[in-house]
Amino acid sequence: MKTLTRYFKVWWLMSKNSFMSMLTQKFGASVFIIGKLLRFGFFVAFIFFLLKGANTLAGYTFNQTIFFFLTFNLVDVASQFLFREVYRFRPLVVSGEFDLILSKPISALFRSLMGGADVLDLITIPPLIAGIIYVAGFLNPSTVHITLYILLIINGLLIATAFHIAVISFGIITLEIDHAIMIYRDLTNLGRLPVDIYMEPLRGILTYLIPVGIMVTLPAKALMGLVSAQGVLLSFLLGLAAIFISLRFWNFALTKYTSASS
Amino acid sequence: MQMFLVFFLWSSVFSDPSRELFGYNREKILTYVFGILVIRAIVLSARAVDVAGEISRGDITNYLLKPINYFRYWFTRDISSKALNLSFAALEAVILFFLLKPTIFIQTNGAILALFFLSLVIAVLTFFCLLFLVNIVAFWMPENGWAAQFLFIVIIAEFLSGGVFPLDILPIETQKVLNLLPFPYLLFFPLQVYLGKLTIAAILKGILTGIFWVVALAFGLRQVWNRGIKHYEAIGR
Numbered sequence: 001m002k003t004l005t006r007y008f009k010v011w012w013l014m015s016k017n018s019f020m021s022m023l024t025q026k027f028g029a030s031v032f033i034i035g036k037l038l039r040f041g042f043f044v045a046f047i048f049f050l051l052k053g054a055n056t057l058a059g060y061t062f063n064q065t066i067f068f069f070l071t072f073n074l075v076d077v078a079s080q081f082l083f084r085e086v087y088r089f090r091p092l093v094v095s096g097e098f099d100l101i102l103s104k105p106i107s108a109l110f111r112s113l114m115g116g117a118d119v120l121d122l123i124t125i126p127p128l129i130a131g132i133i134y135v136a137g138f139l140n141p142s143t144v145h146i147t148l149y150i151l152l153i154i155n156g157l158l159i160a161t162a163f164h165i166a167v168i169s170f171g172i173i174t175l176e177i178d179h180a181i182m183i184y185r186d187l188t189n190l191g192r193l194p195v196d197i198y199m200e201p202l203r204g205i206l207t208y209l210i211p212v213g214i215m216v217t218l219p220a221k222a223l224m225g226l227v228s229a230q231g232v233l234l235s236f237l238l239g240l241a242a243i244f245i246s247l248r249f250w251n252f253a254l255t256k257y258t259s260a261s262s
Numbered sequence: 263m264q265m266f267l268v269f270f271l272w273s274s275v276f277s278d279p280s281r282e283l284f285g286y287n288r289e290k291i292l293t294y295v296f297g298i299l300v301i302r303a304i305v306l307s308a309r310a311v312d313v314a315g316e317i318s319r320g321d322i323t324n325y326l327l328k329p330i331n332y333f334r335y336w337f338t339r340d341i342s343s344k345a346l347n348l349s350f351a352a353l354e355a356v357i358l359f360f361l362l363k364p365t366i367f368i369q370t371n372g373a374i375l376a377l378f379f380l381s382l383v384i385a386v387l388t389f390f391c392l393l394f395l396v397n398i399v400a401f402w403m404p405e406n407g408w409a410a411q412f413l414f415i416v417i418i419a420e421f422l423s424g425g426v427f428p429l430d431i432l433p434i435e436t437q438k439v440l441n442l443l444p445f446p447y448l449l450f451f452p453l454q455v456y457l458g459k460l461t462i463a464a465i466l467k468g469i470l471t472g473i474f475w476v477v478a479l480a481f482g483l484r485q486v487w488n489r490g491i492k493h494y495e496a497i498g499r
Contacts, residue, residue, distance in 0.1 A: 031409035035417045042421040049431045053283050054275045186263035193267065197274040202266065 010106055015117040018084075022119050032120055043069065043192075058196040063138040064224060068194045070132045071220040075153065076188060077128060079160035081121035083113055089168050090177040096261035098172075109250055112168050113161070141223045148232060152219035155239040159215045160188075162242035169246070169253035191216035211238055265354075268295050268426075269362055284431045290457050292364040294428055296355055297453045302425060303351030305385045305448050309339040311415075313397035314407030323496045333483075337390060344386070369456050377465050381452040384472035388444050391479035392419065398483075401490030404497065424450025441468075444475040 022029055047069060051062040060068070089112055092098040101111050141149070163184050171177040187210050190198075195206045195213040207213035214235045221227045272295055275281075276288040286294065313336065316322045325332050359366075369375055396414045400407030420426060422445035429440055429450045440446050451468050454460050460468065 025405075027403070028406050028409050031406070031413050035413050038413075038417050039421070042417075042426070046427045046431070049433070050275070050427070053431060057271075058274045183263075189264060190267050193271060198266070198270045199273075202270070 007106070007110060010110075011114055011117075014111075014115050018116040019119040029120055033123060036120075036124060040073070058194055060194060060196075063135055064220075065193065067132070067135045067139060067223070068217060068220045069192055070128060070135060071153070072188075072192050072216040074125070074128050074132060075156045075160060075216050075219075077121050077124055078157060079164070081118050081125065082157075083161070083164045084118035084121070085112060085114060085116040086164050086168055086177070087181060088116060089171055090175065093172055093257070094175060094261065096259055098257065099259050102257075108254070109165065109168075109247075113164060136223060139224055141225070145223050145225050148227070149219050149223040152214075152222050152232065152235060155235055156215035156219055158239040159211055159242050162239075162246035163188075165243075165246035165250050169250045172253040173256045188212055188215065194220070208238070211235075211242065214238055265295070265299060265358055268298075269358075269364070273364075284428065285459060286428070289365045289367045290459075291428070293367040293457060294453055296359070296364065296366060297456060298425060298449060299355050299358075300348070300351050301382070301385075301449050301452055303347040304344055304382060305389050305452075306419075306423075306425070307340075307344050307347035308389065308393050309343045310336045310390065310393045310397060311411065313394060314400035314411060317398065317400040317490075317494070318404035318407055318497075320496050322494070326491075333394070336394070340386075340390060367457060369458060371458065373462075374455065374458055374465075377469065378452055378455045381447070381455050381465075381469060381472065384469065384476060385448045385452055387476045388472060388479060389419075389448055391476065391483050392444065395479065395483050395486060398486055398490045401493050419445055419448065422446065423448035424453070428453075430454075441471070444472075444479065447472040447475060 044066065047057075047065055048062065051057060051065060055061075057065050092101065092112070098108075098112075101108050104111065136146075136149075167177060167180045167184060170180050190206060191212040195203055195217045198206060203213075207217075218227060218231065218235055222232065269292070272291045273288075275283065276286075276291055279288050281288065313322075316325075322332075325335065369378070393411075393415060396410045397407060399410040403409070422429075422440060422443065424446060425448075429437055429446055432440070447468065451472065455465050455468070
């Protein structure tokens with residue numbers, strides 16, 4: 001508990017610094033937020049008009065489709081808010097400044113992963129949650145389904161964490177981060193809409209191999225009462241396995257760090 | 263990757279091959295999806311995105327001192343970039359075609375094809391002017407040149423040009439307003455011409471509107487450029 005409090009204090013301090021540095025660029029930050037909101041609005045409008053004409057998408061109604069989209073955004077934005085530092089990891093390895101992180105008395109993984117939370121993403125989370133609660137109201141979920149939804153969202157974030165750990169580990173070995181993170185973003189973007197729209201074998205790949213479906217589609221399905229107990233159990237096992245494998249990969253990657261340029 | 267999302271989304275909506283929606287059947291909507299991939303490479307790929315950076319770093323001074331036309335220089339670079347991107351997009355389209363095996367609509371009418379290519383030329387010129395205009399905002403806001411580009415090119419032009427979804431799924435009143443703007447003439451209009459969804463009169467009207475925007479944007483670009491150059495202080499040089 002004492003360690004957890006200490007890490008929370010460190011995270012708070014690093015996040016505060018990151019927020020203050022962001023606030024020095026108010027104009028750019030405002031444009032970025034407006035752009036994100038416009039993109040979100042355009043996509044919601046697209047889903048609205050599409051389903052106005054088509055009535056359903058892969059058997060899902062408008063409210064259900066919007067709920068999938070909002071859930072995807074929640075997991076996506078929350079992971080970007082928490083793990084923005086990953087995007088700044090490459091220069092640390094290339095310049096050898098990663099040495100300074102390794103020599104500090106906190107976990108190097110924690111610092112590399114969560115060292116710079118993004119205030120721009122944080123701002124969009126509360127309205128997103130409000131939107132999710134509003135749309136969920138139309139789906140009449142039971143308490144059990146809401147609980148499962150929350151647990152599966154946490155599980156989705158756990159898988160997102162595993163992806164980010166894998167990306168920075170890969171970065172240590174190959175010095176390649178930007179493209180790896182772009183591939184991750186592209187893959188997760190496939191979860192904007194329920195994975196049921198994809199045909200096999202892509203649907204299977206997106207559910208089990210690259211578990212985008214488990215990250216974003218499954219929580220939404222759980223709230224709609226469309227997931228079996230086995231499905232939920234399998235998701236949690238996959239989440240834990242993903243974290244375990246990514247941590248092993250991180251430890252392996254650390255052994256390959258050469259401290260070049262430092 | 264996003265191609266999969268768009269392809270399967272429309273494939274799911276048009277899972278019944280006889281279904282007609284928003285004026286499209288399965289064949290035409292999948293042609294639209296693949297067409298966007300190729301036309302985007304022709305129209306939206308441009309090196310002029312770097313102009314803002316050259317202005318803010320002061321690098322543009324080097325070009326102003328040389329006996330070359332800065333616009334023509336960037337247009338030439340744009341064309342070479344488009345050629346490169348088109349070859350990648352074509353390869354990508356071929357791979358995806360064999361993977362997804364979509365039914366594709368092939369336009370065989372020579373006149374329509376000629377008008378389609380003309381609409382593409384207009385689209386390329388329109389985008390060049392738009393992109394340049396947005397980039398030279400850096401004369402006044404050197405630190406935030408990227409912001410205008412992000413907002414107008416990455417977000418607004420992407421959606422309002424029909425790059426994410428065909429604009430004819432929108433209400434007719436919205437379409438009428440959008441048709442007055444330059445954005446639909448970048449991707450949506452050329453594809454409508456190719457798909458044969460427009461009458462000859464509607465195509466000619468669209469082409470004339472496109473030409474009007476090219477002229478208006480080129481004129482606006484020249485005016486803003488002249489003011490920008492007067493404002494330019496060669497900071498960093």
